[in-house]
Structure formats: structure tokens, C-alpha cells
Amino acid sequence: MSHILKKEAFVIPEGVIYLDGNSLGPMPRGVAARVQSMLEDEWGGMLIRGWNGAGWMDQPSRVGDMVGRIIGAPVGSVVMGDTLSIKVFQALASAVKLNPERRVILSDTGNFPSDLYMAEGLVGLLEQGYELRTVAPEEVLSAIDDSIAAVMLTEVDYRTGRKHDMKPVTQAVQAAGCIMIWDLAHSAGAIEVDLWEANCEFAVGCTYKYLNGGPGAPAFIYVRPDLADHVQPALSGWLGHRAPFAFDLDYRPGAGIERMRVGTPPVIQLTALEVAMELWDGVDMQELRAESLKLQEQFIAEVERDIPQLTLASPRDTSLRGSQVSFRFAEGYAAMQALIDRGVIGDFRAPDIMRFGFTPMYLDAGDVSSAVAILADVMHNDLWDQDTYKTRSKVT
């Protein structure tokens, strides 16, 4: 058994096989007690003094370094806060200001929609002539030209798990004089990432998926250290100010990555996340990646052997795939509902994607086989073909 597996460290309800850690990671066992003590001893007992006495003020950087370690970011180059959408906006706004002669933000249609929406919003604020251009994922390299200020891509596609090759794409982007922004939403804690080696200018990501920070856990932003003292924050909040408690009337950006802080940090969420990040201490990402691929390969093989109705939507080549496997099925929504009701939790993305995340920290080969057996039962017995599944509310 791999020593990546730490099943006992997570709360997984009896009878559940959880293949949706790419949407919301399960709760690490240590979270509830630590949050309780943060509430009772820190907020309750220290009141306002918690900002210094309990280390709340430094928490965004402290936790940022914990995240940084598993994405190959140097100490002091990552800070936590806000949501991923906000961090996307910050990175984009800083990037276009670093490249003032150019007017195009390039992204791809495989990007998570919120990233595109935030870019649209930014373009709507900037002077006329700015533009968001989106091309198919496989056309990104050929679409790079000297009109492009910044390229923003999500490394791993949220629907199919298709993975961009970070290092060569970054090189091509930079060779054309563009700024590179990577969204690591489906990468951080899922695959090996080495930001230092990739040399991109910006990276952002969320922490409620593979990092198990809880619903609404704060996001992170990385700025390459040589740029961190030069980028101009567009969301220039007081906690990104050089001296927040001087209460100057004018903004002066804080040192390095600190300037990417905006408002008061969400201490309760950060406390949950900090506990979750402690589980990564000593985890070798290369080893975790190998375990993840082993589970994925087993899943694909067993599904293709047993359930011919499903068509693989993810790349078959493991080097082109993140940590999830997706299958297409026209009635995928109903099938996923039926599957969830039998304790195998994956999720669905329109129009026909059944999506399964593989997280070797709390999944093993036995779980994969059991999940396939239950899925086969749902499919072979047309259990999905019931009104209750076909009409269930589609909120998430």
C-alpha cells in the first residue's frame, strides 16, 4: 500500500465512494476540532487581540507558503484570499498593465467559464480596444501573436481533464512577448506543478478541490518573485498596503506578494484550510501523481470492459490528462443522479459529461472496483431511466 493513502485522515461517510474531490474535497478529520478551538479560544477568548496573538494577520502568507510548496513556488511568492474569480481578475489586470502596448487577452474555450467572465468584466473597464479572444484549446499555440498582452489558461480542463503542457506553452507565450497566467484549479494537489521551473508570471487556483479546504475556501495567487515588487495591484485593498495601520489616504503597494492581499482575510475558512494543508507535509507529488494515474487507468479499463454505453471523453494518453476521468453519456445527468443515490459520488457537467475525480489520499483500488461495479449495475439495469433522476433539480 502506498504511503500516499491517508484514508483515516478524512471523513468519508459510511457507504460512500467519493469521486468528486475535484469539486469539493472531503473534510480532513482534524478540521472540526481546530476550527472549534479557533472559535472558542481565539475569537471567543482573545477577541480583537487574535489578529496578533493568534497569528490571524500572517495567516494568508503562512498558508500561502504551504500551498506554494506543492506547486513549486518559492517561499514568499504565494498569498491566500478572496475567491479564484477575484484572483483571476487580479492576475489579468496586473498582466495587461505589464504589457501596455498590447490589447488582447487570449484564452481557450476549455477554460472554466468564470475565468472568461472575469476577463470580460476587466475588458469592460479598460479603455476601448481591449479584447478577450478565445480559441479552441488545441489552437492556443498557433493563436499567439504580438497583439496578445496575456495568455490565461487553466492547465487541466474542468470537463475532460485534458491537460495543457505548462512548460512549453509558457515558453512559446513568453517568446512572443506575452505574459502567462496559469489557473491551477484542477492542478494544485492533483498533479505535479513546478511554477519555478515553468517560469510563468502569474498563477492562481482554488483550495476547496484537491486541497480539501472546505466549501468556499480562499483562493491563492502566485506572482513570480522578480515581478512581485513591480506589479500594480488593481484591487488595491488596505491589507495589500505597505502599512495598513498607518491609514494613509494614498495607496502604496505592500512588499512583494503581500500587495495581492485585498481586504480582511476569512480567518475561519483559513483555519480549516491550514489544517487541511498540514496533510501535505511530506507528500511527494511525483508519487501522488503516479498513484492517481494508477487509479485512473484501472477505472478506465474496468469501465470500458464492463460498461460499453460510456464513451471516454478524457485523453487516453496519461501525459495529457489531469486527475479526473470523464465519460460521455447522453443521459449522463440522470445516470449520475442514480449513481449518487447508490453512494458513488461523481458529478455531471453539461451537456453529457460524467466526471470522476481520483484522489489517492483517500481512494484505493478497492474503491475503484466497487465504484465501477455500482456504475455497471446502474447502467445495465437502466436504473437511471426513471423520472426521479431525469427531473431532479440541476442546481449544481
Next chain:
Amino acid sequence: MSHILKKEAFVIPEGVIYLDGNSLGPMPRGVAARVQSMLEDEWGGMLIRGWNGAGWMDQPSRVGDMVGRIIGAPVGSVVMGDTLSIKVFQALASAVKLNPERRVILSDTGNFPSDLYMAEGLVGLLEQGYELRTVAPEEVLSAIDDSIAAVMLTEVDYRTGRKHDMKPVTQAVQAAGCIMIWDLAHSAGAIEVDLWEANCEFAVGCTYKYLNGGPGAPAFIYVRPDLADHVQPALSGWLGHRAPFAFDLDYRPGAGIERMRVGTPPVIQLTALEVAMELWDGVDMQELRAESLKLQEQFIAEVERDIPQLTLASPRDTSLRGSQVSFRFAEGYAAMQALIDRGVIGDFRAPDIMRFGFTPMYLDAGDVSSAVAILADVMHNDLWDQDTYKTRSKVT
């Protein structure tokens, strides 16, 4: 005894008199248990299904309505999320787009610096010609002219407690064709606010002060209902999209105030806040305001009687004052440290402001007298004149 007083509903440590609820409100007793059950039963037990099954997805609007009730906002006109700095940015960005012929954002030097910083950041994104103009608080009315797109003011000054008169200021602003944005950071839960009557276009505020939502509790934004379907969100995140789970490539703003949502909501923080907001059920803001002023008047009278070294920095006229009382003292920083060490927690704002918040939900006349007696002891015996207090780290 007033039935506003609910002292037993809050965790106040033994020996503490808490006059800093205007910075971070104390923890309501119900929070720890509810957060625990949200963690164990919802995140732990329901996993991803919590978004629908535990009502996480609707929480920003549900809690928004609870906040709305005490600031005179109609149901469906307030939504929670992000931080106050982000909400300021959203309101400002939407406001300038509503008034496209004009180029100036007007604010005052009594505004909280982060509001000014966020406006600076926005101006840096907009096409050339936009400007943030700040004048002294008493000069706002005379500075309004037809160059001004939007006026953004914090109703209650964070240092002195000086209060703008919301209704006539809004009328003057709107008569000149400008958009009005109120920051209610020191108003919500502290004084009577009637947004509907004031008729302002936007209002924003935080919830960790008088609303006791906890450190980093999410902020709120109000958009006047007749505008809510017309404002263009600049921070156009997926949860403000009309159909977030359709995963369209293009942004279509959600219905009404929902479009002011951005990213994934911080469910743990929102759960703490929701518990805190339940304490406001049935609270009459007029009565709370009267109690607050009674405590403030008692405090001023007793300090001025017993401690001549301190000079009132707040307006003496209660109609011009929020829910805090500030005194100037050259060595105010050291004096506040000495006071805090004796269990009376207020705070300090540079250069010389000792700031005391009055919150009749957990303070009574006996607390006020005890606080003044301890403050008098500190001042009369020069207890503040010690190196330990003069040199203590000034982080918050």
C-alpha cells in the same frame, strides 16, 4: 433593563469589558455549535451534496435578507460575499458605468482608506480622464458638481464616529445627477439605517463589527431594486451568471442582486454569520440606537468628569455621531495598551485617537462605569508611561 441587552448570548471573557465591537464583534454563543454541525454534518456528511441539500447555494441571499432587514433594504436587494473592499469596487465600477458622461469619483478624507484605495485602483483601470477627488467631510456638499459621476462616503467616520446625514446628502448628490454609494461599515447594526427611504443607488458594508459575524466575515452589497436588473457587474463571476451551471462561454448577468455574487461563497464564514444574524430577529433599531446613545453619553460625561487629560474627538451632538466615542490623547497608543492589559478593550487609530465602541446588546451602564474607573486609574497613575506599552508592536 432594556430588552436590547442580550449579554448572555455572547462570549465575553471573564474580566473583560469589550468596547471594541466596532472593530470585531464578540462571538455569539450559538456560533461554535452551529459551525461544528455545519462541518460534521454538512461538509463531512453531505460532501458536495451540501450545495443543495444544506442550502449553501442560497445562503448569500438568505443571509443578505437578514442583513437587509436592519438597514431598511427590501427583501431580495442585498447579497453577501467577498470583503468590503471588493464590494466597494463593485459598487464604484457599476456606478461609473451608470453615469458614463462623467469622470470623477468624489469621496472624503474621513472615509476608510481601503475605500479610497479601491477607487484609486479602479481609476487606474479606466480610460484616462477618470479621477478620484477627496475633500474634507464637511466640504462634500459644496464639492458636488456636474463633473461627478459618483459620490462614495462612509456614513460613520472610523476614527471619530462623525456621522454624515444620509438622506439630505443623498438628495443633494442625486439632484446634481450623481450616483450615491454609502459604506455602512460602522452603521449596520449600530444605528438606524433606512436605505429605502434614503433612496441611494448602492450601499456596502462589513459584518464583523456590529453584526458579530467573526473575523473575515463576508461583506454585503445593496443595489436599489429599480437598478438591480440594469447594473453591469465589473467583477462578473460565475455565481453572478444567470445560469452558473450552464457553463456558457459568455457572461449573462443574473437576475437582480444575484449578479453581484462573484465566486464560490465562503460557507463556513456564512454559517457563523447566519447564527449571529439570528440575534437581530425582533431587535428594534430605534430602541437599540437610543440605548447606544445612553451608554455613550454616560461614558462622555464620566470621562470628562474624571479624566481631564482626554479630549473628546467625536461630535458632541448625538445626531452627528455613530455608535463610538473617541478621545484624543498624545500618548493614546500606550494608554490603550495599558487599558487593554487591565481588561478594558478599546482600540487606537493613528495619530492619537482612543476609540471606544458602544454596543447595547452586550454592554450596560455598569460596564461603562467600570471601564471609566479603570481608564481613570491608568491615566491618573501614569500606568501608560511604561516602555512596555510605548513600544508594543503596532500591527493592529
